[in-house]
Amino acid sequence: MSKAKQHEGVSSPTVGPLTMRGPGTTNVSLSVNGIARLVTIEPRVSLLDLLRERLELTGTKKGCDHGACGACTVHVDGRRVLSCLTLAITCEGREVSTVEGLTEYEELHPMQRAFITHDAFQCGFCTPGQLMSAIALLEEGHASTDAEIAEWMSGNLCRCAAYPNIRAAIRDVRHAIGGHGHAAD
Amino acid sequence: MRPISYARATDVFEAIATVLADPKSAYLAGGTTEIDLLRLDVVRPTALVDINDLPLDQIEDLDDGGLRIGALARMSDVAASPGVAERFPMIAQALLLGASPQLRHMASMGGNLLQRVRCSYFRDGVSPCNKRVPGTGCSALQGINRGHAVLGTSEHCIATHPSDVAVALVALDAVVHVEGPNGARAIAIGDFFLPPGETPRLEHPLEHGDLIVAIEVPSSPVARTSLYLKVRDRESYEFALASAAVALRVEGGVIADVRLALGGIATIPWRAHRAEQLLMGARAEQATFARAAREELADAVPRGLNAFKVELAQRTIVRALETVVALGGAI
Numbered sequence A: 001m002s003k004a005k006q007h008e009g010v011s012s013p014t015v016g017p018l019t020m021r022g023p024g025t026t027n028v029s030l031s032v033n034g035i036a037r038l039v040t041i042e043p044r045v046s047l048l049d050l051l052r053e054r055l056e057l058t059g060t061k062k063g064c065d066h067g068a069c070g071a072c073t074v075h076v077d078g079r080r081v082l083s084c085l086t087l088a089i090t091c092e093g094r095e096v097s098t099v100e101g102l103t104e105y106e107e108l109h110p111m112q113r114a115f116i117t118h119d120a121f122q123c124g125f126c127t128p129g130q131l132m133s134a135i136a137l138l139e140e141g142h143a144s145t146d147a148e149i150a151e152w153m154s155g156n157l158c159r160c161a162a163y164p165n166i167r168a169a170i171r172d173v174r175h176a177i178g179g180h181g182h183a184a185d
Numbered sequence B: 001m002r003p004i005s006y007a008r009a010t011d012v013f014e015a016i017a018t019v020l021a022d023p024k025s026a027y028l029a030g031g032t033t034e035i036d037l038l039r040l041d042v043v044r045p046t047a048l049v050d051i052n053d054l055p056l057d058q059i060e061d062l063d064d065g066g067l068r069i070g071a072l073a074r075m076s077d078v079a080a081s082p083g084v085a086e087r088f089p090m091i092a093q094a095l096l097l098g099a100s101p102q103l104r105h106m107a108s109m110g111g112n113l114l115q116r117v118r119c120s121y122f123r124d125g126v127s128p129c130n131k132r133v134p135g136t137g138c139s140a141l142q143g144i145n146r147g148h149a150v151l152g153t154s155e156h157c158i159a160t161h162p163s164d165v166a167v168a169l170v171a172l173d174a175v176v177h178v179e180g181p182n183g184a185r186a187i188a189i190g191d192f193f194l195p196p197g198e199t200p201r202l203e204h205p206l207e208h209g210d211l212i213v214a215i216e217v218p219s220s221p222v223a224r225t226s227l228y229l230k231v232r233d234r235e236s237y238e239f240a241l242a243s244a245a246v247a248l249r250v251e252g253g254v255i256a257d258v259r260l261a262l263g264g265i266a267t268i269p270w271r272a273h274r275a276e277q278l279l280m281g282a283r284a285e286q287a288t289f290a291r292a293a294r295e296e297l298a299d300a301v302p303r304g305l306n307a308f309k310v311e312l313a314q315r316t317i318v319r320a321l322e323t324v325v326a327l328g329g330a331i
Helices: A047-054 A110-117 A127-140 A146-152 A163-177 B012-020 B034-039 B075-080 B082-087 B089-096 B101-106 B109-114 B165-171 B273-279 B286-296 B308-329
Strands: A026-032 A035-041 A073-076 A079-082 A095-097 B005-008 B025-028 B047-050 B059-061 B067-070 B175-180 B183-188 B211-217 B226-231 B242-251 B254-263
Touching (some): A047 A073, A079 B101, A127 A146, A127 A163, B059 B082, B075 B089, B075 B101, B109 B211, B165 B254, B242 B308, B254 B273, B254 B286, B254 B308
Antiparallel strands (some): B226 B242
């Protein structure tokens, strides 16, 4: 019944089991905001806890710790993901970007400036996640209308309900780079 | 979270051998359910084999019109694949109406099929739950069951299957390809999801060490005119209260081909066989749609707070059929 091609990368069915790491601490190397980091952690440590508790990068926030609120949004290899549902050890060899990496030479990122201009936050707790999501959204190219922005930002909750202002900030940066929000447009 | 050990596999058979070597181990793909349930102490593997580096992320448009989705293709990538949107719009729509952009970047297609139920009594880790601890009873029968299933239930479990894309895949007769200790095998998706019956703990026919490697969708010209309609409490980022995946072709006012499956109302992604039978060859009009919907829900067993789903599901079916006709299902 299968018309499937044999999947690539499959070797002989006789390979043995891999050596496990942990449950105690193990050395993990990853890149965070362009800086190589070597950390000694247990495999169960989430990327969120590694950032906040070990690397002192507390910009990324712990809201629900269940993958529901989006406050912990970071980029891994350029894609927005939830750091609470990501084990840090799975980021070995990958590039992690957080809100702390947005500033260049103490200059705020255009999205950060737009959030300030449009008063796109009140308490600010969700803001790092909103920023990381908003920047990824423009890369993904799903910001042509307010409705589209709302849909593609729905994974980031804001209990202060700054949504209209967040959309205005995203709209502004989209206009500045032109097109539907894709940086390459 | 309890302590766990970890390894990252780069070869399918290496991954399988590693999981097989330890009965308390599990595969780790996107982790969007697995890590959450580990932290909640609902699932208790002591070792995770990370399969994210396996070369199983391809999305291939097959020459015969079919589609082969690697098990590790991410929801977002499948939804964005031009061939999927063009030939199987209901698959792309179901994916984009599920979860959030962040979760869709993480979640794999194989993992989507294996995601666990959202029943709060299953997830709380302490309530009686036959799915989590067989024989303890089902707290949802008399509990907060507004989100629970009305079709495919038993006295032992009424948890709703949460996937959207699985509903589209069931409508299109997809095939789940599995590699495992007993070699490769292909499982028709209609046989993949097990209703709870007497054994709610068993959700699929996979055994320890079995690994989904791909999902294949056979060529289906009718799927070009298809739609996934999802009805929920919020406009976005919410599970379905009722949903319908519909593909339809109408010739001279008569239904020449139809696929229909339902989500949000059943313990498994629900293929609406009865409705399909009534619709085939019938006139494509509201009365036909309503009769088919009524017939499909005839055996529904509402339990208190979810009684509204019986009517909601019928309206969802009718609206989905009407919408797909308006979209151009009529020739």
